[in-house]
Structures are given as structure tokens and as C-alpha cells.
Amino acid sequence: MTDATLTSTLAAATRTALDRRDGGAELQIGDDDLKLERPRNRDHGDWASNIAMRFAKRVGTNPRELANEIAEALRAEPSVKAVEVAGPGFINITLDEAAAGALALEIVEAGEKFGNGAQLAGRNINLEFVSANPTGPIHLGGARWAAVGDSLARVLRAAGAEVTREYYFNDHGAQIDRFANSLLAAHLGEPTPEDGYGGDYIHEIAAEVAAAHPEALAAAETREAQQEVFRKYGVEQMFGEIKQKLHEFRVDFDVFFHEDSVHEDGSVERAVERLRALGNIFDDEGAVWLRSTDFGDDKDRVIIRSNGEPTYFAGDIGYYLNKRDRGFDECLYMLGADHHGYVGRMMAMAQAFGDTANEHMQILIGQMVNLVRDGQPVRMSKRAGTIVTLDDLMDAVGVDAARYALVRSSTNSTIDIDLDLLVSRxxxxxxxxxxxxxxxxxxxxxxxxxxxxxxxxxxxxxxxxxxxxxxxxxxxxxxxxxxxxxxxxxxxxxxxxxxxxxxxxxxxxxxxxxxxxxxxxxxxxxxxxxxxxxxxxxxxxxxxxxxxxxxxxxx
The missing domain is CATH 1.10.730.10 (Isoleucyl-tRNA Synthetase; Domain 1)
Known part of the structure; x- marks a missing residue:
């Protein structure tokens, strides 16, 4: 007897018992009601259910009385050896040895499909994770999201969902400007700009761009033109390396979505029009605002500045509408700990479109990862300058140990990874x-x-x-x-x-x-x-x- 068969049997027995009582026929039996647990003392049976205690008050009966009726129906199942009612109404179920042991053959016959279910069948989920800016190697926070996000995609698919793994490629904004300027400075032998990026990788990429595109640099007559060369080819080089490292980490994406596209394809304009039609946009002092306070945000948010330039939040709005227009039922974002303050405005934005927060839009926040070796924190990556990277972690412990260590803890908790432990046998x-x-x-x-x-x-x-x-x-x-x-x-x-x-x-x-x-x-x-x-x-x-x-x- 499989878990699903036992659960169905329990549901049928409960349905019959409820239908005998006033108002019982209208009650719905949900998945939470049917959860079976393993008794702490195995003398009490193979499985235990509190389903009678969950419904007794709602039909005006004693929990033990309802439990006894359910138990009587369960005893008629040939695969059930014994059923006892304990305490205030717990139902303890012991399976026939043959029925219990038959599970082994069922698993072997099911093979790799064993464990798959239909809890999320029919759901089309967009899962966006990592999405690190192409300004440097993947750091430990991104590595954690890579492992967790990829594993979550696998788990969601095992539960029946259609899942699209998506990487939001940030090729628009000030960080890319600073990255390009840092590459140019390295090429010219200048110090790293005050707001720029350091580390050996900057010099490596600058040298690779210069070697691969000498004609483009020679044709660039101004510093601004040279910076554009490094922006174009440097971002391309860096992102190629990011994708390669993620692939080595067994993480591949179905979609790489370019941030620039929401500004170029009209997504932002369509989003503003949609929100305006819904009455959730207002104009003030030449700027376009979202009435996000109507949906729980701490203040209203500017979408288009008075000079006509879109804010960063405008890109988020266009991107979310783009996802929904692509047919996704759920848009699941995995963000770093530094984005915690961003949740309120994102949820408000989803509600402004008429969607339901924590349903159509869901946000997971990941906490920090610390590395320890010989009892001391590991803080420095020579290549990246001031951070430890995914590459460092893979080199230290291998892909299997790295992925497992990053996945096995709740994302709500900061984790310390002991490198010595992970290489021990x-x-x-x-x-x-x-x-x-x-x-x-x-x-x-x-x-x-x-x-x-x-x-x-x-x-x-x-x-x-x-x-x-x-x-x-x-x-x-x-x-x-x-x-x-x-x-x-x-x-x-x-x-x-x-x-x-x-x-x-x-x-x-x-x-x-x-x-x-x-x-x-x-x-x-x-x-x-x-x-x-x-x-x-x-x-x-x-x-x-x-x-x-x-x-x-x-x-």
C-alpha cells in the first residue's frame, strides 16, 4: 500500500463519517487534513492521523467518537492490519507486513519517477534566481542561490509544475558604467576608480578585450568611445564566464532576460498604461508615480522622473508585466539579503496590477554564507579582490559538496560552511x-x-x-x-x-x-x-x- 493509497482510504473513511452529520457534507477535506505522521513510539503503529480532531468541533461531535467511526472504516481495508484510537482522538494505523513491504517493489518499478507528484500540476512558474550583475565573478551569495534555485526548480517540476529557470541579465545602469570604466582604467594602467571594481579578473578581462578587439579600440578616438568598447565586449566576456561557471556547477537557465529589453520593447510604457487604466498611477511635479501606499508600501514610488528618465523600479514593473504576459501563473524571485527592504514595493506593485501578493508574485530572501577553514573565516579571493567566489568554493570542495552544503539549510538562516569538514571522508x-x-x-x-x-x-x-x-x-x-x-x-x-x-x-x-x-x-x-x-x-x-x-x- 502506497502513501497515496492509504491517504485516499483515510479520505474516503472520513468523508463517510462526516456525511452522516449535519453540515459535514459541505466540509472540504484538504491535503493538510490528510497528513500522516510516524508515531514516535513504533508500538503505536506505522502511521498516525489527527483528522478526527480537526473536524469534530465543526460537526459538533466528540473527537474520539468521530475517530472510532473513521477507524472502523479503515479496518475494512485488507492492507490494514490494525487501527487503534488513542488519547483525545488520534488514529494509529498498523499496516499488514506484506502491504508495508510491497512498497519496496513499487519503488523499484517506479524508478526515477518515485517521489513525483501532482501537487502543482497545471502551474506555470517563472523562477528567477542568481541574476548577478555581469560585473564580476559569482560570489558566495550568488552561489547559494544557484544551488538552491536549481534544486528548487527540480523539486517544483517533481511536484508537477512547469518551470522556467530565468536569469535577469542586468546590462543597463550605473553598475555597468562603473565596470566598463574599471576595465578601461586597467587597460590604460591607471588606478582602479574610486567607485570601480578591483581584483585580478578586471585586468584579465581588460587584456582579453584589448587582444580580441584591437581595431575597435584603435577606432575609438575619445575616452568615452573606448569605454563603450569595454562596456560592449567586457560585459559579454564577463557574462560568458559567469554562464560557464554556473554550467560547471550544474546550473543552466532556460531564459536569459536582458534588462535593456523592457526599456526597448515598450514593456515599461505598457505597464504604465495598464496601471493608469487601473487608477493606480498619478502625476506630480512632472513625474509619474505608482500609488503603492494603497497596497501596503511605506511610500508612493516614482516610475518616470520629471526629466523623462525611468527609475530602476520602472524596469521592475515592466519586467513583472512581461512575465505575466508570457503566461506565467507564478513569478518567483530569489533575492539576496540586501534586497529585504525591496519586498514591500514589489508586492505592492503586483497588487496594483490586480494580482495577489505571495501568490502571483513570490519572493524568497537568502541569507549570508560564511566559509571557515582551520576554524578561521575565509575572507579573500585573490582573483576577485575582496570576495570569495563560486569558483573558489568549487576548487576547495568540489561541486557535489558545495551544492549539498548550500542547499541543506533553510534560506532563512545564515550558514557557516566548514571547508575542512566538506572534504573529509x-x-x-x-x-x-x-x-x-x-x-x-x-x-x-x-x-x-x-x-x-x-x-x-x-x-x-x-x-x-x-x-x-x-x-x-x-x-x-x-x-x-x-x-x-x-x-x-x-x-x-x-x-x-x-x-x-x-x-x-x-x-x-x-x-x-x-x-x-x-x-x-x-x-x-x-x-x-x-x-x-x-x-x-x-x-x-x-x-x-x-x-x-x-x-x-x-x-
Missing amino acids: TNDNPVYYVQYAHARTRAVNRNASEHGIDGANFDPATLTHETENELLGQLREFPRIVGIAALEREPHRVARYLEDLAAAYNRWYDNCRVIPQGDDPVEAVHSSRYVLNEAASQVLRNGLTLVGVDAPERM
């Missing part, structure tokens, strides 16, 4: 611990195959050891964890789940043999354990894929 290193568990499943597979053991004689009723029950319980949780991670936009839940699964697998490995000892015959239990091993392997591999980390065959 110990169980204290979480990525090594999970990857080693997968490699162990493959070693078991190879050894079993050498002894002629496969899943041909699979009998789920033979999986009776307490560690097998625990492992099956963990495996059953995977689709639910993926669904929650998608709905809550929290891919770190998958990584933490994998660590729990690896622990359960290791306890099973220590207690249950897939290969018989000595001259003992091969029995059905060995075939069944072979299938359970393959199921654990599949779920570890599926989970690692969702966080963008390899599942090694050997370590």
Missing part, C-alpha cells in the same frame, strides 16, 4: 554520509548478483525486522517530503530527509543480510531484502538528483 560530513550510503547499496547489489540473488522470489511478508519496518517507513515518506518541499519552496527538506534515510539504511545494513551466511541456502527473505536494498538505492539516487548531487556507484 567521515560520517560527520553530510554529503559524504549520504553518498556513501548510496555507494553501499550498489556494493550490496554487486555482491548479491555474484551470489545469484535477485528479486525474483520477492515476498514482502518476509520483511519483518524492526529495521526493515523503519527503512520502509522512511522510504514511504519521500513523496510527501518532495511535495512539502515544493509547496513550501524549501528544497533543504529533501537534503535533510536523505540524511535520515541514509541513517535508516545503515541501521538496516548492520542488522539484515542480503547474502546468506556460509552454506545457508538462498531464501525468499534474501530476495526480498535485495529488492528493499534496490528501493533504498533508488530513493537515495532520486533525492540526490533533486539537489543536483551525484549518486556514486563506488567511493
Whole structure:
């Protein structure tokens, strides 16, 4: 019996019990109501539900009375061994051993699709992340969003959504001017401008542009013309390097959206017209304003200055409307910690278009990342000058360890990454611990195959050891964890789940043999354990894929 089957059975039993009561037929049973939990004490069953306590008051009945009715209906399900009502109305469910063990074969047959769901089916989501200005290498904050954003895209797709990974390419504004001026200064042998960018990479790019485009520089007769050469080709060079490093980090985008385009294709003008038609634009002292205070912002915002120049916020407005006009139901922005104060105006802008904040527009704010080595902070990148970059992190620990370390913590928390720990081959290193568990499943597979053991004689009723029950319980949780991670936009839940699964697998490995000892015959239990091993392997591999980390065959 799968988790989905048990949940459906619980829903049907609850529906029948509610329909017998006044007003019960009108009540909707949602996903939150049907959540099953693992009891802390496994003597209390395989699964527990508080659904009777959630509905009893609404239909004017005692929770235990409602729980008993639901329990009675559940007992009629052949795969359910026992159902008990405890406390004020908890329903504890014990599955038949064969029904519980059958999950192992279901996982193997489902393969890489196990864990996929339909929680977000029909939703078209634009996920914008990283979007670092092409003025330097990706720093640690951008690296965190690269790992988290890519993993979130994978999780959202596993939950049934259509997802477009988008990079907002900032090639418009003062930062690009400062970048081009810094390249020109490096080319001319001048000191870095006071408001410019430093680091070896500036000199490298300046030299590469000069070597590749000598004719363009020779034709540039003024400093301004030379700066334009470095703007055009320097940004192109820097962004090419950014895309290459992200690709090496297993992060690729479906769309690279140029900021200039919202000013060139009329998106800003259309946005102003749309907002004006909705009554949310006003003119004052020659400037065009958004009535953002009507939607919770702390002040109204200028869109077009009195000199006719658009503000930075004008680009945001044009860009959001562009996304919605492209057919996206949800526009999910992943912003750095320094953008926290920007959330209010962005949500107000979405509402001014008639959209719903935190639905059509969603914003995630990521916190800082700190690196530690030998117990001391790592602060300096020679190439970038004053920051640690994605490249530095990959060089230090590799792609797998870097991605896993950046994904496994909630984005709401600042994280300290211990470089020494991430290169260690110990169980204290979480990525090594999970990857080693997968490699162990493959070693078991190879050894079993050498002894002629496969899943041909699979009998789920033979999986009776307490560690097998625990492992099956963990495996059953995977689709639910993926669904929650998608709905809550929290891919770190998958990584933490994998660590729990690896622990359960290791306890099973220590207690249950897939290969018989000595001259003992091969029995059905060995075939069944072979299938359970393959199921654990599949779920570890599926989970690692969702966080963008390899599942090694050997370590």
C-alpha cells in the first residue's frame, strides 16, 4: 500500500463519517487534513492521523467518537492490519507486513519517477534566481542561490509544475558604467576608480578585450568611445564566464532576460498604461508615480522622473508585466539579503496590477554564507579582490559538496560552511554520509548478483525486522517530503530527509543480510531484502538528483 493509497482510504473513511452529520457534507477535506505522521513510539503503529480532531468541533461531535467511526472504516481495508484510537482522538494505523513491504517493489518499478507528484500540476512558474550583475565573478551569495534555485526548480517540476529557470541579465545602469570604466582604467594602467571594481579578473578581462578587439579600440578616438568598447565586449566576456561557471556547477537557465529589453520593447510604457487604466498611477511635479501606499508600501514610488528618465523600479514593473504576459501563473524571485527592504514595493506593485501578493508574485530572501577553514573565516579571493567566489568554493570542495552544503539549510538562516569538514571522508560530513550510503547499496547489489540473488522470489511478508519496518517507513515518506518541499519552496527538506534515510539504511545494513551466511541456502527473505536494498538505492539516487548531487556507484 502506497502513501497515496492509504491517504485516499483515510479520505474516503472520513468523508463517510462526516456525511452522516449535519453540515459535514459541505466540509472540504484538504491535503493538510490528510497528513500522516510516524508515531514516535513504533508500538503505536506505522502511521498516525489527527483528522478526527480537526473536524469534530465543526460537526459538533466528540473527537474520539468521530475517530472510532473513521477507524472502523479503515479496518475494512485488507492492507490494514490494525487501527487503534488513542488519547483525545488520534488514529494509529498498523499496516499488514506484506502491504508495508510491497512498497519496496513499487519503488523499484517506479524508478526515477518515485517521489513525483501532482501537487502543482497545471502551474506555470517563472523562477528567477542568481541574476548577478555581469560585473564580476559569482560570489558566495550568488552561489547559494544557484544551488538552491536549481534544486528548487527540480523539486517544483517533481511536484508537477512547469518551470522556467530565468536569469535577469542586468546590462543597463550605473553598475555597468562603473565596470566598463574599471576595465578601461586597467587597460590604460591607471588606478582602479574610486567607485570601480578591483581584483585580478578586471585586468584579465581588460587584456582579453584589448587582444580580441584591437581595431575597435584603435577606432575609438575619445575616452568615452573606448569605454563603450569595454562596456560592449567586457560585459559579454564577463557574462560568458559567469554562464560557464554556473554550467560547471550544474546550473543552466532556460531564459536569459536582458534588462535593456523592457526599456526597448515598450514593456515599461505598457505597464504604465495598464496601471493608469487601473487608477493606480498619478502625476506630480512632472513625474509619474505608482500609488503603492494603497497596497501596503511605506511610500508612493516614482516610475518616470520629471526629466523623462525611468527609475530602476520602472524596469521592475515592466519586467513583472512581461512575465505575466508570457503566461506565467507564478513569478518567483530569489533575492539576496540586501534586497529585504525591496519586498514591500514589489508586492505592492503586483497588487496594483490586480494580482495577489505571495501568490502571483513570490519572493524568497537568502541569507549570508560564511566559509571557515582551520576554524578561521575565509575572507579573500585573490582573483576577485575582496570576495570569495563560486569558483573558489568549487576548487576547495568540489561541486557535489558545495551544492549539498548550500542547499541543506533553510534560506532563512545564515550558514557557516566548514571547508575542512566538506572534504573529509567521515560520517560527520553530510554529503559524504549520504553518498556513501548510496555507494553501499550498489556494493550490496554487486555482491548479491555474484551470489545469484535477485528479486525474483520477492515476498514482502518476509520483511519483518524492526529495521526493515523503519527503512520502509522512511522510504514511504519521500513523496510527501518532495511535495512539502515544493509547496513550501524549501528544497533543504529533501537534503535533510536523505540524511535520515541514509541513517535508516545503515541501521538496516548492520542488522539484515542480503547474502546468506556460509552454506545457508538462498531464501525468499534474501530476495526480498535485495529488492528493499534496490528501493533504498533508488530513493537515495532520486533525492540526490533533486539537489543536483551525484549518486556514486563506488567511493
